[in-house]
Structures are given as structure tokens and as C-alpha cells.
Amino acid sequence: MVDLDPERNEKHGDGIELMKFSGSVKTDNEPEDTYRRAKRTKIVTISLIAASLVLGWLVGSFFPVAGADAIRRGIRNSQSMNASDKIRAAFDIMENDWFFGKDIEDLDTRLSDQALYGIFANEEDPHTEYMSAEEVTEFRQSIDRNFVGIGVEFIANNGINVVTKVFRGAPADQAGVQAGDIIAEVDGESTDGMTSTDIKERVQGEEGTDVKILFMRQGEPVEITITRAEISATAYGYQMDEKTGYLQLYQFGTGTAEEIDRYLAEFRAADIHKLIIDLRDNGGGYLDALAQVASRFLPGNTLVMSQEYPDGSQEHIYTESGYTQDYNGIVILINENTASASEVFTLAMMEQRDDVTVVGTKSYGKGTVQITRMFTDGSAIKYTTSKWISPNGVWVNRVGIEPDETVEIPEGAAHVYTGMEEDAELKADTVAAAVADIQIALDYLGYTVDRKDGYFSKSTEEALAKFAADNELTFDGALKQELYEAVVSAVIMDWSTTDTHDTQLHKAQEILNG
Numbered sequence: 001m002v003d004l005d006p007e008r009n010e011k012h013g014d015g016i017e018l019m020k021f022s023g024s025v026k027t028d029n030e031p032e033d034t035y036r037r038a039k040r041t042k043i044v045t046i047s048l049i050a051a052s053l054v055l056g057w058l059v060g061s062f063f064p065v066a067g068a069d070a071i072r073r074g075i076r077n078s079q080s081m082n083a084s085d086k087i088r089a090a091f092d093i094m095e096n097d098w099f100f101g102k103d104i105e106d107l108d109t110r111l112s113d114q115a116l117y118g119i120f121a122n123e124e125d126p127h128t129e130y131m132s133a134e135e136v137t138e139f140r141q142s143i144d145r146n147f148v149g150i151g152v153e154f155i156a157n158n159g160i161n162v163v164t165k166v167f168r169g170a171p172a173d174q175a176g177v178q179a180g181d182i183i184a185e186v187d188g189e190s191t192d193g194m195t196s197t198d199i200k201e202r203v204q205g206e207e208g209t210d211v212k213i214l215f216m217r218q219g220e221p222v223e224i225t226i227t228r229a230e231i232s233a234t235a236y237g238y239q240m241d242e243k244t245g246y247l248q249l250y251q252f253g254t255g256t257a258e259e260i261d262r263y264l265a266e267f268r269a270a271d272i273h274k275l276i277i278d279l280r281d282n283g284g285g286y287l288d289a290l291a292q293v294a295s296r297f298l299p300g301n302t303l304v305m306s307q308e309y310p311d312g313s314q315e316h317i318y319t320e321s322g323y324t325q326d327y328n329g330i331v332i333l334i335n336e337n338t339a340s341a342s343e344v345f346t347l348a349m350m351e352q353r354d355d356v357t358v359v360g361t362k363s364y365g366k367g368t369v370q371i372t373r374m375f376t377d378g379s380a381i382k383y384t385t386s387k388w389i390s391p392n393g394v395w396v397n398r399v400g401i402e403p404d405e406t407v408e409i410p411e412g413a414a415h416v417y418t419g420m421e422e423d424a425e426l427k428a429d430t431v432a433a434a435v436a437d438i439q440i441a442l443d444y445l446g447y448t449v450d451r452k453d454g455y456f457s458k459s460t461e462e463a464l465a466k467f468a469a470d471n472e473l474t475f476d477g478a479l480k481q482e483l484y485e486a487v488v489s490a491v492i493m494d495w496s497t498t499d500t501h502d503t504q505l506h507k508a509q510e511i512l513n514g
Helices: 006-012 032-062 066-078 083-096 099-103 107-120 133-144 171-175 196-203 256-269 287-294 341-352 433-444 458-470 481-497 503-513
Strands: 129-131 146-149 152-157 160-166 182-186 210-217 220-227 229-232 235-239 244-249 274-278 303-308 314-318 330-334 356-360 368-374 380-389
Touching (some): 083 107, 107 129, 107 380, 129 133, 133 146, 152 196, 152 481, 160 481, 171 220, 182 196, 235 256, 244 256, 244 503, 256 287, 274 503, 287 303, 287 314, 287 341, 303 341, 330 341, 341 356, 356 503, 433 458, 433 481
Parallel strands (some): 330 356
Antiparallel strands (some): 146 229, 160 182, 210 220, 235 244, 303 380
């Protein structure tokens, strides 16, 4: 019960003044009727004042007056905010006072996403992050490399779209598509002028539907109708020679173990006991997928890695049963983009087998483990829970794995090409980044150049002239965009479709056959 007697409140000093007012007090010599009238007048006056205040507040809220709004804004803007709840205060400002907020649809979701991106951004751990629902989908697809299509990889070069890989068991493989086939038409529409994205969008589609593709095979047209299906393309392999199998792992995805089983079965049938496992540019993947893949090359119940948590406790990951084939020589290829699960696999193979050699360049060095926790709207938080260490206790974080044999790929394959403006012309005795690109590319392709520093020398001009003649292109002494793109495309085509310049792969073969 609240005591409204101001005298009592003040008298007892409880520090709470709930109400003070002037009332009518009857004196001993005042008539009774006069006192009552005065009291009623006071009550009515007070009631009217209170009603006016309430009405004024309501009217000001529903029908704002400019002056009143300005006063309210001034009072609000001058108030200090509670430092213990900065996030809520920030949301309040952006939702109620930010000028541009009125123009943004679903402002609350936008603000929540931005806040979460900021919360998880930190220098210590670039692998902990908030992901929107769209980013979660992209993240999963990047690991599982899954889509609805026919199961080929192709490269576009000067308008020619060449199939470079046909994934085992995919619809294209079952329909008879071969590496080297040129995609000429999709559903009766010529691919002339199409970008690789245009072609991909036409080839992919709904599961169970057909796509008719006209291929050119060694100059002869081959028309094939292929039924689209769900594809997982995280692995690829082939028999290099009568002794050696080649297995490339793009990621450690949900279906990777089953994918590699198709290729390993072919190797067993061909009595192959030497293997090259290519983990270059493999950024990792799922922990259970890693254990499944390792189980194909290590005996059951073999330690693959250990996880160490902040409290010092450890959890150990072992292979499953499934070890089906022995090898008497394995070379693993790695580079600076080999990371996470692919580094776990590499170290486990190095430490748990005595016939493994690692070739390439130092790996990325990611020694932490993340889990992904989902929100009900499809978004998620991916965060680091532990570090991983190899069976021998090695932690590669920010250090990487040094290969047994360090081998660089050719400069032309590793170089980042800068491009050339459409209307630009570069002639002898000029210096430009585009000229350096061309010199590096020509050197890769086997043309003689005397320098690779961007100075347009006589030797560069002669090499360009020879390339143009070999490829039936026009060259008037100036380097233009069309010729620039032709030279760079030739490098990309060669690297993607042949192993002629793959020095790391050649070293692997040399080790296995030595």
C-alpha cells in the first residue's frame, strides 16, 4: 500500500515524495457551505488541469505539432544513453531516429545482420563469423560442390568451350561425354557469343529434366540428350599410366568418400599400387568427411587428429573400417591454398604411413576447428571451438606444412594477370604492366623473350608476331586487347587441359617411378 500523506513522508524522512498539493482546509469560523463549495471548485479545477494535460499529450502524439516535435527531439537527443546496453540503444537510434531508415525495407533484419557481422569480426580468428541464410547456402555448396546438372567441368577459350573433366558416375559420364568434347549447342541454341555463365545456366536446371547438347568431337558432331541430376563434384581421378593413379580432391564434402570409391575401384581393377593425391587449392571441409576419406588409406582405428579445447581436454578422431587397398608409393601435392582438413589429412598420411612423400609449396596453416550453429531463419554462426593437432602433436596454425620436396609451378601459371583496357595500344619502347603480363605468358608458352619487366623490347615484339602468326591473328606492331586476351587465354587453356607445364605433377611421377 502506498502512503500518499506528504507530511508523513517528509516527517519520517523516507526520501520519497509521491504527491504534494494545495487543498481546502476548513477554519473554525468559516461556514460549512462555503467550505464545501470551495473544496468542490478546487477538485474540479484540478480534474480539468489533469484532463487537459492528458488530452494535450494524446493530441501531440497522434497529431504532432512542429514545435512539440522539436521539443521532444531536443529532449531525446540531449539525454545520455545507458552504457550497459549500448546494442539496444544503437538499435533504438537506427530504428527511430536515423533519417535513411524510412527507405529500407525490413530495417530490423538489416540492422541485426550488420550487428552480428561486427560482433564476430576480429583479428585473432578470421574463421569465426556470422552468415546470413544466403551465405550459409553458398558455404555448404562450396564445400559439397553440389548442383543439379550433368557433371562436367569445361573451360571457355576464345569462344571455344572445351570439356576438361567428366565426373565419374554423373549423367554426362553415363551418356558418353568425353574430356576434349567441345560444347557447340545447348537445346538447339548455338553457344557462339555465350559466356561460360550463360552456358552453365542453360546446362543446369531441374532434376529429372533433359538437356540436348551438340558436341564437336575431333571435328565430328555428336548430339547427346542428358537427364539432369543432383551432382556432387568434390573428387576427380583417372589412370595416368599402367602403374599410377591420379586422384584430385577439391573439398572434403558430404559425399567425397563415396565419390573417391568409384575411382579407387577402377585403380584396383587395373592393379594400380602407386597414387598421386592432389590437394592443391583444397580449402578443407567437414570433419566426418575427413575421417571417412582417411579410412580409405589408413587401417581402421588409426589416429587421424586430436582436438584440444580451451580447458585443455582433448577429443581424438580415428579412422573407420574400410581400408581396402594398399599402395607402395603415394605422393601428396599441396600448395599455399591447401588448408584445414586437407592439412589434417596430409599430416596424418605423413605420420602414419612410411611410403608418403609431400610435393609442392608450403600449405596455408589453418589449425583450428569450427562448428556451425543455425538460427531458425536459416542464418548461422560459425565459430572456433578448438584447435587440432596431428597424431605426433604438430599444430600447423599460421605455420603450414613444409613439403618434403619444394617445387614451384611455372611463373606463367601462378601469375595474376592485370588485364588491358579496350582502346589501349602499346608499342615498342613503352613500359606497362600489360606488357609484363604478355612477356610472362609468352615465356610460359615457349616463345623467346629477353625480359619480363614490362619494357616493350624488340624481342617481345618478335615473340608477339610469332604467336599471332601461329594462331592466325592480326598483329600490326601494337599490343591491343584482343591479342592480349588471346595470349593469356592460351596459357589458361594449356594449364587447364594439359599437364605439360605442371612441374609439381612431373616431380610426383618422377618420385613414384624412380
